[in-house]
Amino acid sequence: MLYSLSKRIITTVDKRCLWKFMWNFGYKGMRSVQKFKKRLKKGIHFPPFLYISIINSCNLRCQGCWVKVDGPSHKIELEKMNQIIADAKAHGNNFYGLLGGEPTLHPQLIDILQQNKSSYFQLFTHGQLITPEMAQDFRRAGNVTPLISIEGSEIVSDERRGRLNVLNKTMEGLKNCIDAKLLTGVATSVCQSNIDMINEAWLDRLIEMGVHYCWFHVYRPMGADPCPDLALTAEQGLQLRKFVTSMRAKKPIGIVDAYFDDKGQALCPAATGVSHHINPWGEIEPCPIIQFTKETIHDNDSLYDTITNSEYLDDFRKEAAKATRGCVVLDRPDVLRDVILKHGATDSTHREEGAGMRELEALRPLPSQHNPGNEIPEEHWMYRFAKKHWFFGFGAYT
Secondary structure (H helix, E strand, O other), X not given: OHHHHHHHHHHHOOHHHHHHHHHHHHHHHHHHHHHHHHHHHOOOOOOOEEEEEOEOOXXXXXXXXXXXXXXXXXXXXXXXXXXXXXXXXXXXXXXXXEEOOOHHHOOOHHHHHHOOOOOEEEEEEOOOOOOHHHHHHHHHHOOEEEEEEOOOOHHHHHHHHOOXXXXXXXXXXXXXXXXXXXXXXXXXXXXXXXXXXXXXXXXXXXXXXXXXXXXXXXXXXXXXXXXXXXXXXXXXXXXXXXXXXXXXXXXXXXXXXXXXXXXXXXXXXXXXXXXXXXXXXXXXXXXXOOOEEOEEOOOOOOXXXXXXXXXXXXXXXXXXXXXXXXXXXXXXXXXXXXXXXXXXXXXXOOOOOOHHHHHHHOOOOOOOOOOOOOOOOOOOHHHHHHHHHHOOOOOOOO
Protein backbone atom coordinates (compact mmCIF):
# COMPACT_ATOMS: atom_id res chain seq x y z
CA MET A 1 0.00 0.00 0.00
CA LEU A 2 2.62 2.55 1.07
CA TYR A 3 4.87 1.86 -1.92
CA SER A 4 1.96 2.07 -4.37
CA LEU A 5 0.66 5.30 -2.81
CA SER A 6 4.12 6.90 -2.84
CA LYS A 7 4.63 5.89 -6.46
CA ARG A 8 1.27 7.35 -7.47
CA ILE A 9 2.02 10.66 -5.78
CA ILE A 10 5.57 10.93 -7.12
CA THR A 11 4.52 10.20 -10.70
CA THR A 12 1.34 12.33 -10.81
CA VAL A 13 2.06 15.43 -8.70
CA ASP A 14 4.08 18.39 -9.96
CA LYS A 15 7.56 18.06 -8.43
CA ARG A 16 7.60 21.59 -7.08
CA CYS A 17 4.15 21.14 -5.52
CA LEU A 18 5.27 17.85 -4.01
CA TRP A 19 8.40 19.43 -2.54
CA LYS A 20 6.38 22.23 -0.95
CA PHE A 21 3.98 19.67 0.51
CA MET A 22 6.83 17.62 1.98
CA TRP A 23 8.69 20.66 3.32
CA ASN A 24 5.98 23.19 4.27
CA PHE A 25 3.39 20.72 5.49
CA GLY A 26 5.43 17.63 6.32
CA TYR A 27 8.64 18.79 7.97
CA LYS A 28 7.40 22.19 9.16
CA GLY A 29 4.11 20.66 10.26
CA MET A 30 5.90 18.15 12.48
CA ARG A 31 8.06 20.94 13.86
CA SER A 32 5.00 23.09 14.63
CA VAL A 33 3.43 20.22 16.59
CA GLN A 34 6.63 19.81 18.61
CA LYS A 35 6.54 23.51 19.48
CA PHE A 36 2.87 23.14 20.41
CA LYS A 37 3.70 20.27 22.76
CA LYS A 38 6.45 22.34 24.39
CA ARG A 39 4.00 25.22 24.91
CA LEU A 40 1.51 22.83 26.51
CA LYS A 41 4.07 21.93 29.18
CA LYS A 42 4.09 25.62 30.11
CA GLY A 43 0.30 25.81 30.11
CA ILE A 44 0.21 27.87 26.90
CA HIS A 45 -2.37 26.97 24.25
CA PHE A 46 -1.80 28.21 20.72
CA PRO A 47 -2.93 25.76 18.02
CA PRO A 48 -0.38 24.49 15.48
CA PHE A 49 -3.08 24.39 12.79
CA LEU A 50 -5.56 27.19 12.11
CA TYR A 51 -8.74 26.94 10.10
CA ILE A 52 -9.83 30.19 8.52
CA SER A 53 -13.10 30.83 6.71
CA ILE A 54 -11.92 33.55 4.38
CA ILE A 55 -15.36 34.44 2.90
CA ASN A 56 -18.98 33.71 3.77
CA SER A 57 -20.41 33.77 0.22
CA CYS A 58 -21.34 30.57 -1.61
CA ASN A 59 -23.36 29.67 -4.71
CA LEU A 60 -24.78 26.49 -3.10
CA ARG A 61 -27.29 26.04 -0.26
CA CYS A 62 -26.26 22.85 1.52
CA GLN A 63 -28.23 20.95 4.13
CA GLY A 64 -26.82 21.55 7.58
CA CYS A 65 -24.68 24.52 6.53
CA TRP A 66 -23.92 26.79 9.48
CA VAL A 67 -22.54 29.73 7.45
CA LYS A 68 -24.65 32.75 6.51
CA VAL A 69 -23.99 32.43 2.80
CA ASP A 70 -26.67 34.84 1.61
CA GLY A 71 -26.80 38.60 2.06
CA PRO A 72 -23.73 40.85 2.06
CA SER A 73 -20.36 39.25 1.37
CA HIS A 74 -17.81 39.39 4.17
CA LYS A 75 -14.20 38.36 3.75
CA ILE A 76 -10.83 38.55 5.44
CA GLU A 77 -8.75 40.93 3.36
CA LEU A 78 -5.29 40.07 2.03
CA GLU A 79 -3.48 42.44 4.38
CA LYS A 80 -5.14 40.95 7.46
CA MET A 81 -4.54 37.39 6.22
CA ASN A 82 -0.85 38.18 5.76
CA GLN A 83 -0.75 39.58 9.28
CA ILE A 84 -2.42 36.50 10.76
CA ILE A 85 -0.06 34.16 8.94
CA ALA A 86 3.04 36.17 9.86
CA ASP A 87 2.09 36.20 13.53
CA ALA A 88 1.34 32.47 13.59
CA LYS A 89 4.51 31.73 11.62
CA ALA A 90 6.56 33.50 14.29
CA HIS A 91 5.37 30.78 16.70
CA GLY A 92 6.11 27.88 14.38
CA ASN A 93 2.85 27.53 12.44
CA ASN A 94 2.86 26.78 8.72
CA PHE A 95 -0.44 25.01 7.94
CA TYR A 96 -3.84 26.62 7.35
CA GLY A 97 -7.18 25.23 6.27
CA LEU A 98 -9.05 27.72 4.08
CA LEU A 99 -12.83 27.44 4.26
CA GLY A 100 -15.89 29.51 3.41
CA GLY A 101 -18.63 29.80 2.30
CA GLU A 102 -16.80 28.90 -0.86
CA PRO A 103 -13.16 30.05 -0.61
CA THR A 104 -12.60 30.17 -4.38
CA LEU A 105 -15.00 33.15 -4.43
CA HIS A 106 -12.43 35.21 -2.51
CA PRO A 107 -11.01 37.68 -5.06
CA GLN A 108 -7.57 37.62 -3.43
CA LEU A 109 -7.23 33.86 -2.94
CA ILE A 110 -4.31 33.46 -5.34
CA ASP A 111 -2.59 36.48 -3.76
CA ILE A 112 -2.92 34.90 -0.31
CA LEU A 113 -1.20 31.76 -1.60
CA GLN A 114 1.51 33.55 -3.56
CA GLN A 115 2.38 36.03 -0.81
CA ASN A 116 2.80 33.26 1.78
CA LYS A 117 4.90 30.74 -0.12
CA SER A 118 6.59 29.36 3.00
CA SER A 119 3.21 28.21 4.36
CA TYR A 120 0.92 25.42 3.21
CA PHE A 121 -2.83 25.59 2.61
CA GLN A 122 -5.62 23.05 2.37
CA LEU A 123 -8.52 24.46 0.36
CA PHE A 124 -11.96 23.14 1.41
CA THR A 125 -14.05 23.67 -1.73
CA HIS A 126 -16.95 22.31 -3.74
CA GLY A 127 -14.65 22.64 -6.74
CA GLN A 128 -17.25 24.01 -9.15
CA LEU A 129 -15.40 27.28 -9.73
CA ILE A 130 -11.95 25.74 -10.26
CA THR A 131 -11.28 26.34 -13.94
CA PRO A 132 -8.19 25.02 -15.74
CA GLU A 133 -6.74 28.53 -15.36
CA MET A 134 -7.33 28.63 -11.60
CA ALA A 135 -5.84 25.14 -11.23
CA GLN A 136 -2.72 26.35 -13.04
CA ASP A 137 -2.57 29.34 -10.66
CA PHE A 138 -2.61 26.85 -7.78
CA ARG A 139 0.19 24.91 -9.46
CA ARG A 140 2.31 28.05 -9.85
CA ALA A 141 1.80 28.91 -6.19
CA GLY A 142 2.74 25.32 -5.33
CA ASN A 143 1.65 25.50 -1.70
CA VAL A 144 -2.00 24.42 -1.82
CA THR A 145 -3.91 21.14 -1.90
CA PRO A 146 -7.54 21.37 -3.00
CA LEU A 147 -9.89 19.19 -0.96
CA ILE A 148 -13.02 18.88 -3.08
CA SER A 149 -16.33 17.92 -1.52
CA ILE A 150 -18.40 15.17 -3.15
CA GLU A 151 -21.62 14.32 -1.34
CA GLY A 152 -22.95 11.33 -3.27
CA SER A 153 -24.67 10.44 -6.53
CA GLU A 154 -26.19 13.02 -8.88
CA ILE A 155 -29.54 12.88 -7.06
CA VAL A 156 -28.05 12.89 -3.55
CA SER A 157 -25.62 15.70 -4.41
CA ASP A 158 -28.41 17.93 -5.71
CA GLU A 159 -30.47 17.28 -2.58
CA ARG A 160 -27.56 17.79 -0.20
CA ARG A 161 -26.32 20.91 -2.01
CA GLY A 162 -29.63 22.59 -2.76
CA ARG A 163 -28.86 23.13 -6.46
CA LEU A 164 -29.05 21.17 -9.74
CA ASN A 165 -26.24 19.47 -11.69
CA VAL A 166 -23.92 19.78 -8.70
CA LEU A 167 -21.94 16.56 -9.17
CA ASN A 168 -21.02 17.16 -12.81
CA LYS A 169 -19.73 20.66 -12.09
CA THR A 170 -17.75 19.40 -9.10
CA MET A 171 -16.23 16.58 -11.14
CA GLU A 172 -15.06 19.13 -13.73
CA GLY A 173 -13.23 21.07 -11.02
CA LEU A 174 -11.74 17.85 -9.66
CA LYS A 175 -10.47 16.89 -13.11
CA ASN A 176 -8.94 20.34 -13.59
CA CYS A 177 -6.96 19.93 -10.36
CA ILE A 178 -5.74 16.45 -11.28
CA ASP A 179 -4.82 17.57 -14.81
CA ALA A 180 -2.78 20.41 -13.29
CA LYS A 181 -0.81 17.82 -11.30
CA LEU A 182 -1.95 19.15 -7.93
CA LEU A 183 -1.98 17.02 -4.80
CA THR A 184 -5.75 16.58 -4.77
CA GLY A 185 -8.19 15.26 -2.19
CA VAL A 186 -11.90 14.45 -2.01
CA ALA A 187 -13.98 15.05 1.11
CA THR A 188 -17.40 13.67 2.02
CA SER A 189 -19.61 14.72 4.91
CA VAL A 190 -20.88 11.24 5.71
CA CYS A 191 -24.57 11.12 6.57
CA GLN A 192 -27.66 8.94 6.13
CA SER A 193 -28.09 9.78 2.45
CA ASN A 194 -24.54 8.91 1.34
CA ILE A 195 -23.04 6.41 3.78
CA ASP A 196 -23.78 3.57 1.34
CA MET A 197 -21.39 5.10 -1.21
CA ILE A 198 -18.48 4.88 1.27
CA ASN A 199 -17.18 1.52 0.13
CA GLU A 200 -14.19 -0.11 -1.53
CA ALA A 201 -15.57 0.48 -5.04
CA TRP A 202 -15.74 4.23 -4.35
CA LEU A 203 -12.11 4.29 -3.24
CA ASP A 204 -11.11 2.34 -6.36
CA ARG A 205 -12.91 4.93 -8.48
CA LEU A 206 -11.12 7.80 -6.74
CA ILE A 207 -7.77 6.08 -7.28
CA GLU A 208 -8.60 5.51 -10.94
CA MET A 209 -9.47 9.20 -11.34
CA GLY A 210 -6.10 10.19 -9.87
CA VAL A 211 -7.23 11.42 -6.42
CA HIS A 212 -4.42 11.22 -3.85
CA TYR A 213 -6.30 11.33 -0.55
CA CYS A 214 -9.80 11.49 0.90
CA TRP A 215 -11.35 12.76 4.10
CA PHE A 216 -14.58 11.38 5.52
CA HIS A 217 -16.09 14.03 7.79
CA VAL A 218 -19.02 12.98 9.97
CA TYR A 219 -22.13 15.08 9.40
CA ARG A 220 -22.91 17.45 12.26
CA PRO A 221 -26.39 19.02 12.22
CA MET A 222 -25.96 22.75 12.76
CA GLY A 223 -27.17 26.02 11.31
CA ALA A 224 -30.59 27.37 10.44
CA ASP A 225 -31.62 24.08 8.78
CA PRO A 226 -29.69 21.41 10.71
CA CYS A 227 -31.44 18.29 9.32
CA PRO A 228 -30.70 16.08 12.36
CA ASP A 229 -32.28 13.08 10.62
CA LEU A 230 -29.15 12.94 8.44
CA ALA A 231 -26.86 12.25 11.43
CA LEU A 232 -25.25 8.80 11.65
CA THR A 233 -26.22 6.26 14.26
CA ALA A 234 -23.58 4.92 16.66
CA GLU A 235 -23.50 1.69 14.66
CA GLN A 236 -22.93 3.56 11.41
CA GLY A 237 -20.13 5.58 13.00
CA LEU A 238 -18.46 2.35 14.05
CA GLN A 239 -18.96 0.96 10.55
CA LEU A 240 -17.23 4.01 9.08
CA ARG A 241 -14.32 3.73 11.51
CA LYS A 242 -13.80 0.05 10.66
CA PHE A 243 -13.86 0.87 6.96
CA VAL A 244 -11.29 3.66 7.31
CA THR A 245 -8.78 1.64 9.34
CA SER A 246 -9.02 -1.40 7.09
CA MET A 247 -8.75 0.57 3.84
CA ARG A 248 -5.76 2.52 5.16
CA ALA A 249 -3.86 -0.74 5.32
CA LYS A 250 -5.04 -1.85 1.89
CA LYS A 251 -5.60 0.94 -0.65
CA PRO A 252 -2.99 3.24 -2.25
CA ILE A 253 -4.83 6.39 -1.27
CA GLY A 254 -4.38 8.53 1.82
CA ILE A 255 -7.36 8.56 4.18
CA VAL A 256 -7.54 11.46 6.63
CA ASP A 257 -9.48 11.70 9.87
CA ALA A 258 -9.25 14.16 12.72
CA TYR A 259 -11.31 12.40 15.35
CA PHE A 260 -9.31 9.41 16.64
CA ASP A 261 -5.86 8.80 18.11
CA ASP A 262 -3.54 5.87 17.32
CA LYS A 263 -5.38 3.62 19.78
CA GLY A 264 -8.74 4.37 18.23
CA GLN A 265 -9.85 6.53 21.15
CA ALA A 266 -12.12 9.40 20.18
CA LEU A 267 -10.98 13.00 20.41
CA CYS A 268 -11.93 16.51 19.35
CA PRO A 269 -9.26 18.72 17.70
CA ALA A 270 -10.73 21.86 19.29
CA ALA A 271 -10.81 20.31 22.78
CA THR A 272 -7.17 19.24 22.45
CA GLY A 273 -6.27 22.74 21.28
CA VAL A 274 -4.76 21.45 18.03
CA SER A 275 -6.99 23.75 15.99
CA HIS A 276 -9.36 26.69 16.35
CA HIS A 277 -11.33 28.65 13.77
CA ILE A 278 -11.53 32.22 12.47
CA ASN A 279 -14.73 33.15 10.65
CA PRO A 280 -15.15 35.60 7.71
CA TRP A 281 -15.87 38.45 10.12
CA GLY A 282 -12.57 37.77 11.91
CA GLU A 283 -14.21 36.31 15.01
CA ILE A 284 -12.30 33.51 16.76
CA GLU A 285 -14.35 30.39 17.51
CA PRO A 286 -13.47 27.03 19.12
CA CYS A 287 -14.30 25.27 15.84
CA PRO A 288 -16.25 26.10 12.67
CA ILE A 289 -19.59 24.74 13.90
CA ILE A 290 -19.47 26.48 17.30
CA GLN A 291 -20.54 30.00 16.40
CA PHE A 292 -19.99 31.89 19.62
CA THR A 293 -17.05 34.16 20.23
CA LYS A 294 -15.33 36.42 22.73
CA GLU A 295 -12.35 37.62 20.69
CA THR A 296 -11.57 38.75 17.15
CA ILE A 297 -8.48 39.14 14.97
CA HIS A 298 -9.10 42.88 15.13
CA ASP A 299 -8.71 43.16 18.91
CA ASN A 300 -4.96 43.71 18.64
CA ASP A 301 -2.07 43.02 16.28
CA SER A 302 -1.13 39.71 17.91
CA LEU A 303 -3.30 36.70 17.18
CA TYR A 304 -1.00 34.70 19.45
CA ASP A 305 -1.73 36.98 22.43
CA THR A 306 -5.45 37.02 21.69
CA ILE A 307 -5.77 33.23 21.63
CA THR A 308 -3.38 32.41 24.46
CA ASN A 309 -5.09 34.93 26.77
CA SER A 310 -8.65 33.82 25.96
CA GLU A 311 -10.41 32.57 29.10
CA TYR A 312 -13.35 31.48 26.92
CA LEU A 313 -11.28 29.20 24.68
CA ASP A 314 -9.37 27.85 27.67
CA ASP A 315 -12.56 27.01 29.54
CA PHE A 316 -14.11 25.48 26.41
CA ARG A 317 -11.16 23.12 26.00
CA LYS A 318 -11.29 22.03 29.63
CA GLU A 319 -15.06 21.55 29.86
CA ALA A 320 -15.39 19.85 26.48
CA ALA A 321 -12.60 17.40 27.33
CA LYS A 322 -14.18 16.63 30.71
CA ALA A 323 -17.62 16.07 29.20
CA THR A 324 -16.70 13.76 26.33
CA ARG A 325 -13.87 12.52 24.14
CA GLY A 326 -16.17 13.04 21.16
CA CYS A 327 -17.88 16.10 19.71
CA VAL A 328 -19.35 18.21 22.51
CA VAL A 329 -21.92 19.63 20.07
CA LEU A 330 -23.32 16.15 19.45
CA ASP A 331 -22.73 14.52 22.84
CA ARG A 332 -23.25 17.38 25.30
CA PRO A 333 -24.82 20.52 23.83
CA ASP A 334 -25.82 21.43 27.40
CA VAL A 335 -22.15 21.70 28.41
CA LEU A 336 -21.43 23.93 25.44
CA ARG A 337 -24.38 26.14 26.33
CA ASP A 338 -23.14 26.52 29.92
CA VAL A 339 -19.67 27.58 28.77
CA ILE A 340 -21.13 30.14 26.37
CA LEU A 341 -23.40 31.64 29.03
CA LYS A 342 -20.66 31.63 31.67
CA HIS A 343 -18.38 33.76 29.50
CA GLY A 344 -21.04 35.85 27.83
CA ALA A 345 -19.84 34.72 24.40
CA THR A 346 -21.63 36.50 21.60
CA ASP A 347 -23.51 34.97 18.68
CA SER A 348 -21.28 34.85 15.58
CA THR A 349 -23.84 33.31 13.20
CA HIS A 350 -24.72 36.77 11.84
CA ARG A 351 -28.25 35.59 11.33
CA GLU A 352 -31.18 37.24 13.13
CA GLU A 353 -30.66 38.20 16.78
CA GLY A 354 -30.48 35.20 19.09
CA ALA A 355 -30.38 32.67 16.25
CA GLY A 356 -27.27 30.88 17.51
CA MET A 357 -28.61 30.20 20.99
CA ARG A 358 -32.02 29.13 19.70
CA GLU A 359 -30.35 26.67 17.34
CA LEU A 360 -28.10 25.37 20.13
CA GLU A 361 -30.99 24.93 22.58
CA ALA A 362 -32.95 23.02 19.94
CA LEU A 363 -30.16 20.44 19.63
CA ARG A 364 -30.67 17.02 21.16
CA PRO A 365 -27.77 14.67 21.92
CA LEU A 366 -26.74 12.52 18.97
CA PRO A 367 -24.03 9.85 18.63
CA SER A 368 -20.53 11.16 18.02
CA GLN A 369 -17.20 9.41 17.53
CA HIS A 370 -17.09 8.72 21.28
CA ASN A 371 -18.08 5.06 21.61
CA PRO A 372 -16.43 3.62 24.76
CA GLY A 373 -15.53 -0.05 24.60
CA ASN A 374 -15.58 -0.09 20.80
CA GLU A 375 -12.21 1.51 20.09
CA ILE A 376 -10.61 0.39 16.83
CA PRO A 377 -6.83 1.01 16.78
CA GLU A 378 -4.99 1.97 13.62
CA GLU A 379 -3.98 -1.11 11.61
CA HIS A 380 -1.23 0.42 9.51
CA TRP A 381 2.04 1.28 11.26
CA MET A 382 2.46 4.58 9.39
CA TYR A 383 -0.86 6.02 10.55
CA ARG A 384 -0.31 4.64 14.04
CA PHE A 385 3.15 6.22 14.31
CA ALA A 386 2.09 9.59 12.85
CA LYS A 387 -0.91 9.92 15.12
CA LYS A 388 1.01 8.96 18.21
CA HIS A 389 3.77 11.51 17.69
CA TRP A 390 2.46 14.36 15.56
CA PHE A 391 -1.28 14.61 15.65
CA PHE A 392 -4.17 15.10 18.01
CA GLY A 393 -3.76 13.40 21.42
CA PHE A 394 -1.33 15.34 23.62
CA GLY A 395 -2.84 14.72 27.04
CA ALA A 396 -6.12 16.63 26.73
CA TYR A 397 -8.08 13.77 28.30
CA THR A 398 -5.70 12.82 31.11
